[in-house]
Amino acid sequence: MSQPLIGHLDPDFIALLDRLKDGLRTLFGTSNAMTLPLSATGSAGMEAALFNLLERGDPIVVGVNGVFGVRMAEVARRAGAEVTTVEATWGTRLSDSQMSDAIARVRPKVVSFVHAETSTGVCQPVEGIVSAAKEVDAMVVLDCVTSLAGRPVKLDEWGIDAAYSGSQKCLSCPPGLSPVSFSDRAIELVQSRKSPVQSWFLDLSLLAGYFSGAKRVYHHTAPITAIFGLAAGVDRALEEGLEARFERHSQAARHLIEGLEPLGFKPLVDAADRLPMLTSVRLPDRINGTGEAAVRTRLLSEFGIEVGAGLGPLTGQIWRIGLMGENARTETVDYLLDALRKILH
Amino acid sequence: MSQPLIGHLDPDFIALLDRLKDGLRTLFGTSNAMTLPLSATGSAGMEAALFNLLERGDPIVVGVNGVFGVRMAEVARRAGAEVTTVEATWGTRLSDSQMSDAIARVRPKVVSFVHAETSTGVCQPVEGIVSAAKEVDAMVVLDCVTSLAGRPVKLDEWGIDAAYSGSQKCLSCPPGLSPVSFSDRAIELVQSRKSPVQSWFLDLSLLAGYFSGAKRVYHHTAPITAIFGLAAGVDRALEEGLEARFERHSQAARHLIEGLEPLGFKPLVDAADRLPMLTSVRLPDRINGTGEAAVRTRLLSEFGIEVGAGLGPLTGQIWRIGLMGENARTETVDYLLDALRKILH
Numbered sequence: 001m002s003q004p005l006i007g008h009l010d011p012d013f014i015a016l017l018d019r020l021k022d023g024l025r026t027l028f029g030t031s032n033a034m035t036l037p038l039s040a041t042g043s044a045g046m047e048a049a050l051f052n053l054l055e056r057g058d059p060i061v062v063g064v065n066g067v068f069g070v071r072m073a074e075v076a077r078r079a080g081a082e083v084t085t086v087e088a089t090w091g092t093r094l095s096d097s098q099m100s101d102a103i104a105r106v107r108p109k110v111v112s113f114v115h116a117e118t119s120t121g122v123c124q125p126v127e128g129i130v131s132a133a134k135e136v137d138a139m140v141v142l143d144c145v146t147s148l149a150g151r152p153v154k155l156d157e158w159g160i161d162a163a164y165s166g167s168q169k170c171l172s173c174p175p176g177l178s179p180v181s182f183s184d185r186a187i188e189l190v191q192s193r194k195s196p197v198q199s200w201f202l203d204l205s206l207l208a209g210y211f212s213g214a215k216r217v218y219h220h221t222a223p224i225t226a227i228f229g230l231a232a233g234v235d236r237a238l239e240e241g242l243e244a245r246f247e248r249h250s251q252a253a254r255h256l257i258e259g260l261e262p263l264g265f266k267p268l269v270d271a272a273d274r275l276p277m278l279t280s281v282r283l284p285d286r287i288n289g290t291g292e293a294a295v296r297t298r299l300l301s302e303f304g305i306e307v308g309a310g311l312g313p314l315t316g317q318i319w320r321i322g323l324m325g326e327n328a329r330t331e332t333v334d335y336l337l338d339a340l341r342k343i344l345h
Numbered sequence: 346m347s348q349p350l351i352g353h354l355d356p357d358f359i360a361l362l363d364r365l366k367d368g369l370r371t372l373f374g375t376s377n378a379m380t381l382p383l384s385a386t387g388s389a390g391m392e393a394a395l396f397n398l399l400e401r402g403d404p405i406v407v408g409v410n411g412v413f414g415v416r417m418a419e420v421a422r423r424a425g426a427e428v429t430t431v432e433a434t435w436g437t438r439l440s441d442s443q444m445s446d447a448i449a450r451v452r453p454k455v456v457s458f459v460h461a462e463t464s465t466g467v468c469q470p471v472e473g474i475v476s477a478a479k480e481v482d483a484m485v486v487l488d489c490v491t492s493l494a495g496r497p498v499k500l501d502e503w504g505i506d507a508a509y510s511g512s513q514k515c516l517s518c519p520p521g522l523s524p525v526s527f528s529d530r531a532i533e534l535v536q537s538r539k540s541p542v543q544s545w546f547l548d549l550s551l552l553a554g555y556f557s558g559a560k561r562v563y564h565h566t567a568p569i570t571a572i573f574g575l576a577a578g579v580d581r582a583l584e585e586g587l588e589a590r591f592e593r594h595s596q597a598a599r600h601l602i603e604g605l606e607p608l609g610f611k612p613l614v615d616a617a618d619r620l621p622m623l624t625s626v627r628l629p630d631r632i633n634g635t636g637e638a639a640v641r642t643r644l645l646s647e648f649g650i651e652v653g654a655g656l657g658p659l660t661g662q663i664w665r666i667g668l669m670g671e672n673a674r675t676e677t678v679d680y681l682l683d684a685l686r687k688i689l690h
Contacts, residue, residue, distance in 0.1 A: 001570065002347055005519060007651045039521065040385040043565040044546045075545045168566060174350055176384065176521060176568030198543050200420045201389045218656075220388040221513060223521030225346065226571060306352045311563075 001174075001229040008222040016231055017211070017222070023234035027242070028144070028163060028181045029154035034204065035181040036211040037230055038164070039223050042145040045164025045178030047075050048202040049141045052182070052190045053110050053162060056080030061102045061138075063094040063113030063129070066120045067311050068143055072112050079198060084108070090313055091120045091268045091280065096128035103132040110139045116147035118169075119311045121269050121280035121320060123151070130159045139186060145169060148179065149237045150249045150277040150324060161186040167226070170249070170277055172325030173233040176226045233325075249276040252328040256321060257281075259337040263344060268318050277324045280310075282317060287344070289316050295343055303339040346519075346574040353567040361576055362556070362567070368579035372587070373489070373508060373526045374499035379549065380526040381556040382575055383509070384568050387490040390509025390523030392420050393547040394486045397527070397535045398455050398507060401425030406447045406483075408439040408458030408474070411465045412656050413488055417457050424543060429453070435658055436465045436613045436625065441473035448477040455484045461492035463514075464656045466614050466625035466665060468496070475504045484531060490514060493524065494582045495594045495622040495669060506531040512571070515594070515622055517670030518578040521571045578670075594621040597673040601666060602626075604682040608689060613663050622669045625655075627662060632689070634661050640688055648684040 006013050017037075025035045038045050050072065054060060060081045062073040065088035076083045086102045088094045094113060103111055111133040115124055126142065133140045139161040144153050150170030155163055161183045168175035182190075182204060190197070190204050197203040201220060209217035237245055253276040257267055264284030267274065287295050292309070296319070299305040308320035323332065351358050362382075370380045383390050395417065399405060405426045407418040410433035421428045431447045433439045439458060448456055456478040460469055471487065478485045484506040489498050495515030500508055506528045513520035527535075527549060535542070535549050542548040546565060554562035582590055598621040602612055609629030612619065632640050637654070641664070644650040653665035668677065 007645075008520065010645065010651065040389060040546070041565045041568065044385065044389075047544060047546050071545070078541055078543050078545055166566070174568060174570035175353065175566040176571050196423055198423050199392060200416070200423055201385070201392050220386045221511070221520040223386065223519060223571070225519035225574070226521050226568070229570070300355065306355065 001225050003228055005224050008224055009216060009218065013224060014216055017227065020227065020231040020234060021211070023231070023238055024179045024181070026238060027149050027153065027234065028179070029152070030156045030181050032155065032181045032183055033212060034187055034208060035179070036207065037167075037227055038178040038180045038202070039220060040178060041175055042164060042166035042178045043071070044202065045145075045166070045180050046072060046143065047199065048178070048180055048204070049162040049164050050075050050110070050112065051079050051199050051202055052197050052204045053139050053141065053186060054079040054081045055193060055195050057082060058110065059084065059106050059108040060110040060112060061086060061099070061106050061108045063088070063099055063124070065092060065094055065122060066090055066114065066117035068114045068117060068119060068145070072114070072143065076112065081110075091122060092270070093122055093124050093273050094129070096125070096132075099129045100132035103136055103138065107136045108138050110141060112141040114143040115153070116144065116151070116275050116278065118146045118278055119320070120314070121275050121278045122273050123147070123275045126158045126160070134159060139189065146275065146278055146324070149245065150328070151246050151275070152242075155181055155183075167230050167233065170324045171230065171233040171237060172327070173229045174226065176223065177230050179230070249323065249328040252276070252323040252330055252333055253279055255330045255333045256323060256336075259333060263340060265319075268314075277322060277328060279321045279323065280318045281321065283319065292316060292319070298343050299339055303335070305336055305339055346570050348573055350569055353569055354561060354563065358569060359561055362572065365572065365576040365579060366556070368576070368583055369524045369526070371583060372494050372498065372579065373524070374497070375501045375526050377500065377526045377528055378557060379532055379553060380524070381552065382572055383523040383525045383547070384565060385523060386520055387509060387511035387523045388416070389547065390490075390511070390525050391417060391488065392544065393523070393525055393549070394507040394509050395420050395455070395457065396424050396544050396547055397542050397549045398484050398486065398531060399424040399426045400538060400540050402427060403455065404429065404451050404453040405455040405457060406431060406444070406451050406453045408433070408444055408469070410437060410439055410467060411435050411459065411462035413459045413462060413464060413490070417459070417488065421457065436467060437615070438467055438469050438618045439474070441470070441477075444474045445477035448481055448483065452481045453483050455486060457486040459488040460498070461489065461496070461620050461623065463491045463623055464665070465659070466620050466623045467618050468492070468620045471503045471505070479504060484534065491620065491623055491669070494590065495673070496591050496620070497587075500526055500528075512575050512578065515670045516575065516578040516582060517672070518574045519571065521568065522575050524575070591621075594668065594673040597621070597668045597675055597678055598624055600675045601668060601678045601681075604678060608685060610664075613659070622667060622673060624666045624668065625663045626666065628664065637661060637664065643688050644684055648680070650681055650684055
């Protein structure tokens with residue numbers, strides 16, 4: 001990112017962009033032509049997925065078991081969709097049978113849910129829901145913000161039609177970009193829309209002209225420097241190898257939980273459903289409630305460690321500890337555990 | 346931008362953000378509380394301005410004399426607005442009287458036009474149009490993408506309700522952020538909407554919770570690194586002093602035109618309406634039409650100079666030469682002129 005700027009239509013930049021798109025395809029487990037770094041954060045990636053696939057009045061089923069499921073439902077409402085939510089207690093996975101029942105009943109155009117719920121640390125199994133969606137020929141949108149490059153994502157094998165992620169999670173790049181991928185089937189649906197996509201900035205047909213046209217047509221100015229950074233992050237992930245990278249995330253998470261339990265922290269999520277890159281823990285009684293914020297403030301100011309607070313119904317009850325990308329190392333975990341022991345001694 | 350990342354809710358980052366917002370107020374000539382760096386490019390800034398102020402069925406008058414006026418009209422249509430355009434030949438300014446007539450006839454909720462049309466190099470006088478808009482109590486949206494920090498922008502004095510810019514023009518930062526500013530009157534209108542803003546990502550009421558609330562509420566993850574860069578760019582502009590900066594842009598533009606005319610290039614825009622930071626010139630006969638692209642390619646590959654092509658009806662007829670921010674210097678102009686003399690000898 002310290003490289004001098006070049007133009008967004010410069011042939012050298014277009015070549016870098018093409019190489020980056022290939023790398024993103026590997027991470028997403030897809031051959032989707034329309035795989036690209038969207039020029040805004042993951043929330044804009046979410047809007048891109050839902051705005052392009054939904055028209056006003058279209059039915060959608062959204063799985064909601066955390067902040068980002070709530071957000072998906074809200075974005076879908078703003079697209080004018082008829083939204084049916086299927087809820088699960090925060091910290092647990094969505095129920096395959098409840099999702100399947102809703103899908104069979106509503107026969108939605110789109111089914112949408114979160115792979116790695118950053119607000120709770122739950123990893124959602126994908127295949128049961130996709131299978132129900134395929135039975136009614138619905139498109140499937142998957143939020144991969146926190147999973148991409150930290151655990152397996154297999155869009156093609158799973159049958160996902162649209163997915164989005166963020167640069168700042170397991171890719172360890174600065175926030176600001178959202179890798180997205182759309183299946184050919186999704187693109188066909190976008191091309192056969194009756195009404196224009198409600199965001200010009202996020203309109204896939206227009207983005208395609210710049211990101212994948214033979215003649216690269218100006219749409220908006222791509223964020224060159226951020227894309228340099230993302231390309232470096234993707235290169236690093238591929239150099240490490242995905243299997244090794246996933247194992248490193250898993251090891252770090254195991255080490256964290258083993259170290260936290262003696263201090264009185266208890267995992268929120270059942271072992272089978274835990275994300276490796278985001279560990280949520282219930283707090284020991286002595287720092288529960290309002291006292292927990294003071295401990296997080298000390299971690300940040302004295303040790304330079306930022307730990308996420310609980311959100312929504314889990315506010316004051318849990319911490320969310322991210323071990324993502326470069327940070328997913330046992331040394332990082334030891335540094336946190338030492339700091340906690342000093343504060344809580 | 347080489348600084349280590351910190352969190353988007355880190356107190357140190359919030360302090361930097363507050364300082365940046367103050368700097369942006371100085372550049373925009375405003376005391377608007379709601380002045381902030383939006384987390385995407387200028388086109389998203391345009392959508393933020395129009396999506397927040399418009400509801401479905403609202404009438405808007407848009408001035409169109411280049412690519413960005415066309416884009417404003419398109420974005421307004423996607424917001425479901427009833428769009429009336431007032432057109433002027435590309436390369437000329439909008440007519441005050443035609444705009445006033447349309448405004449008096451339509452009595453729009455919003456009037457929208459471009460201050461510095463990057464596709465033609467025309468600077469639009471603001472006050473006549475604003476005065477007509479105020480007579481029918483319309484909100485005024487001004488595109489300041491290319492003008493901000495390169496020539497005077499005076500939102501409060503002019504009576505502008507919403508404005509947006511880009512980080513990559515006269516602030517010489519990487520592309521990716523859009524400084525935006527909304528008047529209190531605009532905020533009141535947003536707060537009294539009947540329907541939600543059609544983009545969750547760009548919803549001002551939600552952005553306010555993060556960017557200016559007493560308690561900074563998570564909305565989306567701010568692009569930290571890009572904001573570090575923008576803050577440095579704004580600091581540099583203010584250290585130079587705005588008057589000195591504007592004069593530097595004007596000097597560079599005069600030097601460019603004086604040097605280009607002997608080579609057979611002729612300014613597209615009348616002297617009174619020319620932008621200093623973007624000079625559009627008609628091409629000499631010998632490189633007109635399809636031959637011009639080859640010259641631009643040589644400029645880029647042999648000299649590292651990128652010159653913009655003509656757009657829309659001006660394709661193949663003009664070049665657009667940017668002298669923005671750090672590049673607005675007579676030395677930069679001399680380097681270009683030398684390169685052109687070598688190629689065209």
